[in-house]
Every structure is written in structure tokens, then in C-alpha cells.
Amino acid sequence: xxxxxxxxxxxxxxxxxxxxxxxxxxxxxxxxxxxxxxxxxxxxxxxxxxxxxxxxxxxxxxxxxxxxxxxxxxxxxxxxxxxxxxxxxxxxxxxxxxxxxxxxxxxxxxxxxxxxxxxxxxxxxxxxxxxxxxxxxxxxxxxxxxxxxxxxxxxxxxxxxxxxxxxxxxxxxxxxxxxxxxxxxxxxxxxxxxxxxxxxxxxxxxxxxxxxxxxxxxxxxx
Amino acid sequence: xxxxxxxxxxxxxxxxxxxxxxxxxxxxxxxxxxxxxxxxxxxxxxxxxxxxxxxxxxxxxxxxxxxxxxxxxxxxxxxxxxxxxxxxxxxxxxxxxxxxxxxxxxxxxxxxxxxxxxxxxxxxxxxxxxxxxxxxxxxxxxxxxxxxxxxxxxxxxxxxxxxxxxxxxxxxxxxxxxxxxxxxxxxxxxxxxxxxxxxxxxxxxxxxxxxxxxxxxxxxxxxxxxxx
Numbered sequence: 001x002x003x004x005x006x007x008x009x010x011x012x013x014x015x016x017x018x019x020x021x022x023x024x025x026x027x028x029x030x031x032x033x034x035x036x037x038x039x040x041x042x043x044x045x046x047x048x049x050x051x052x053x054x055x056x057x058x059x060x061x062x063x064x065x066x067x068x069x070x071x072x073x074x075x076x077x078x079x080x081x082x083x084x085x086x087x088x089x090x091x092x093x094x095x096x097x098x099x100x101x102x103x104x105x106x107x108x109x110x111x112x113x114x115x116x117x118x119x120x121x122x123x124x125x126x127x128x129x130x131x132x133x134x135x136x137x138x139x140x141x142x143x144x145x146x147x148x149x150x151x152x153x154x155x156x157x158x159x160x161x162x163x164x165x166x167x168x169x170x171x172x173x174x175x176x177x178x179x180x181x182x183x184x185x186x187x188x189x190x191x192x193x194x195x196x197x198x199x200x201x202x203x204x205x206x207x208x209x210x211x212x213x214x215x216x217x218x219x220x221x222x
Numbered sequence: 223x224x225x226x227x228x229x230x231x232x233x234x235x236x237x238x239x240x241x242x243x244x245x246x247x248x249x250x251x252x253x254x255x256x257x258x259x260x261x262x263x264x265x266x267x268x269x270x271x272x273x274x275x276x277x278x279x280x281x282x283x284x285x286x287x288x289x290x291x292x293x294x295x296x297x298x299x300x301x302x303x304x305x306x307x308x309x310x311x312x313x314x315x316x317x318x319x320x321x322x323x324x325x326x327x328x329x330x331x332x333x334x335x336x337x338x339x340x341x342x343x344x345x346x347x348x349x350x351x352x353x354x355x356x357x358x359x360x361x362x363x364x365x366x367x368x369x370x371x372x373x374x375x376x377x378x379x380x381x382x383x384x385x386x387x388x389x390x391x392x393x394x395x396x397x398x399x400x401x402x403x404x405x406x407x408x409x410x411x412x413x414x415x416x417x418x419x420x421x422x423x424x425x426x427x428x429x430x431x432x433x434x435x436x437x438x439x440x441x442x443x444x445x446x447x448x449x450x
């Protein structure tokens with residue numbers, strides 16, 4: 001069933017500033033449901049900022065933004081819990097185990113405990129972390145943290161995934177293991193930030209290339 | 223999110239804080255050690271084996287306040303350093319669930335601190351212990367005030383590199399009315415002839431009023447403090 005009547009993401013003249021510095025400068029975009037957008041650009045071009053705005057972690061400084069039919073920032077509360085966000089930071093507590101982190105996140109999202117426990121077990125199995133899930137996250141390698149972080153991002157089975165370098169720190173086995181959850185086969189609308197254009201474009205229906213000053217240089221189909 | 227789900231989210235956050243503290247012991251041992259050391263310094267600095275009235279109240283509350291500051295400084299550190307703020311803001315849980323959870327966690331820390339250090343204070347300075355029972359009411363109201371104010375101040379300071387400086391700078395002036403009230407309430411309890419109750423109820427009311435004001439302030443501003 002469609003989540004919204006219009007596109008999953010609609011941006012008109014989106015601006016985000018940090019003090020005097022403009023990170024995103026007038027971004028226009030429509031991303032239909034079920035499609036994958038690859039966001040490309042050099043370091044500092046605003047790719048991660050764009051993802052954080054879409055995830056409601058940053059407020060737009062100007063322009064209009066609509067995510068899953070909710071206008072930002074006023075209706076941000078309608079988006080929360082419906083977006084899977086994977087950023088540079090794993091967003092995991094180091095002193096809790098991988099499983100405890102996921103259970104905490106499930107309870108903060110108001111998920112049914114039994115259903116969440118089953119779904120957590122399934123996801124841990126998929127990403128190959130079942131046997132290590134009861135160890136403290138502080139003892140994990142970066143790749144293990146990334147796997148648990150991916151489980152966190154898909155915990156609510158969100159219709160929209162915002163993925164910032166989802167393959168980072170993953171070995172080839174790990175990249176294969178997470179594909180069912182966050183790859184094209186997941187069937188979700190996806191925004192994919194990557195420094196590897198070939199890989200991102202191979203999975204994308206649309207691409208957005210940002211320039212060094214946060215302006216859109218190119219939008220199109222690969 | 224329903225009320226039941228919000229309540230479960232609150233329980234989950236409090237459980238995380240207490241579990242983490244039980245595993246790492248990052249806050250409570252420092253608070254206890256600070257308080258006990260301060261009592262020793264007061265005992266030898268004042269060269270007195272017994273205190274009474276407002277002097278006893280002053281020693282107790284000054285020590286508890288500064289011990290509380292140690293816990294308040296660390297209250298949001300893991301949220302800041304490990305991305306807990308972002309992880310929370312990605313969920314539909316209302317901001318005030320986090321406020322309530324942090325107030326509860328800090329309140330529990332303070333209760334544990336007092337269970338250890340108030341008997342030590344009594345052993346060091348009080349001739350008899352009958353004042354401790356009515357003191358519980360003062361301690362609970364003070365803890366609530368410290369927890370509410372401390373949570374709001376800590377959430378304001380946590381994003382600053384000067385966090386350790388900002389917390390006392392903001393907290394100490396704001397906590398003065400509460401300190402006056404709880405010292406006023408506890409001074410007659412530490413009377414040389416045993417506990418008295420002169421204006422005890424009035425000072426408790428002032429402390430409760432203070433708690434009520436900061437409950438409303440916290441409720442009103444916390445969502446704003448949490449957002450970008």
C-alpha cells in the first residue's frame with residue numbers, strides 16, 4: 001500500500017546553513033516511492049546534511065521539504081519512526097550489548113516486545129551477528145558496529161531508508177549479508193549517499209550530484 | 223505514541239541509565255567519595271565533633287549540592303558522545319519522555335548517594351539520630367529540585383566543550399532558593415536539644431513550589447533544547 005499520495009520526498013529550494021556557511025543551497029527534488037536516489041558529490045558538499053534534514057535531525061533553514069507526506073520541520077513527529085537512518089555515527093551505546101541496544105530502540109519506537117524480539121533475532125541472523133549480539137558494543141570492530149547499526153535502522157521496517165555510506169567498514173561478506181535489509185531488494189524507498197559513484201549508480205533509479213557549495217549540479221537518471 | 227508506549231519508553235531509558243551506571247560506576251562512586259571527603263574536611267577544618275542548627279544544615283546541603291553537580295555534569299555525556307540524542311530523536315517518543323527518564327535517573331543516583339553519606343554525616347556530626355526520619359522529606363524534595371534543574375541545565379551544557387564550567391555557573395545561582403528552603407527546613411531538625419519543627423512545613427512548601435516551577439520550566443523548554 002502506498003505510504004503517501006505524492007512522492008516519498010519532495011524538496012523545493014531547500015537551504016541549510018550552519019551559521020554563515022551554506023551547506024545546502026536551493027535543492028529541488030522529487031523522489032517517487034519505492035525508488036532509490038544516489039546522492040553524489042565531493043567532501044563537504046552537503047550530502048550528509050541532506051540526509052540529516054530528511055531524517056528530521058536538522059531543521060531546514062529555508063525552502064520547503066516534505067518527507068512521506070509530512071512537511072518539515074512542523075510535522076517532523078509524523079516522520080519519526082518511519083525513517084531508517086544510517087549515518088556516520090552508529091548511534092549505539094557502547095556499554096550496552098548489541099541486542100540491548102536494539103531492544104532499547106524497539107521500546108523507544110513503541111514496538112510490541114515479542115514481535116520486536118523476533119524481528120531482532122531475524123535481523124541479527126541475517127547480518128551474521130547472532131553469536132556476538134550479547135557482547136558490549138564498545139568491544140566491537142567498526143564493521144560489527146555497522147552491522148548492528150543497520151539492524152537498528154530497519155527495526156521499525158520503515159518505508160524510507162536514508163543510508164550514508166552503508167557499506168563503510170564492511171568486508172565483502174558483510175556487504176552481501178546486509179543487502180537483504182538495506183539493498184535494492186528491500187523494496188523500500190532509499191536515499192543512498194556514497195563516495196563510490198559506480199556502486200551507487202548501479203543501484204539507483206535517480207541521482208543527485210551536489211557541488212562543493214551545496215548547490216545541485218545535476219539531477220537525472222543513471 | 224500511546225501513553226502506555228511512552229511509559230515503556232521511559233522505563234527503557236531509566237533502565238539503560240541505571241544498568242550502565244551499575245556496569246561502569248562512572249558517576250556514583252565519585253559522588254560518594256567527594257561527599258565523604260568533604261565531611262572529613264569539614265570535621266577537621268571546623269575542629270568540631272558535633273554540629274547543630276543551620277551550621278549542620280549548611281554542611282550537609284553544601285556537600286550534597288556539590289556531589290550532585292558531579293552527577294549532573296555526566297548526565298547526558300553518553301547521549302552526546304555515543305549519538306543517543308540522535309537515536310532518541312529518530313523515534314516517535316516525545317521529548318519529555320527523555321526529560322522524565324533523566325530526572326528519574328538523577329533522582330535515583332541522589333537517593334543512593336544519600337543512603338550512603340547521610341548516615342556518615344550523622345556519625346560525624348550529630349549527637350543523636352532522631353532528626354534523620356523527618357529529614358527524609360526534605361531530602362526527597364531537594365532531590366526532585368536538583369534532578370529537575372540539573373537535567374535542564376545539563377541538557378543545555380552538554381553540547382559545549384566548556385560543559386564542566388557551564389553546569390556549575392548556571393546551576394548554582396538557580397539553585398539558591400532551593401538551598402535556602404531546604405537549609406531552613408533542616409536547621410531546626412538538627413537542634414541541640416533534638417529535632418524541632420519551627421517553620422518546617424513552610425520551608426517544605428517553598429521547596430515544593432520550587433520543584434513545581436522547574437517541573438513546568440523543564441516541560442516547556444526541554445523539547446526546544448533537544449531539537450537542532
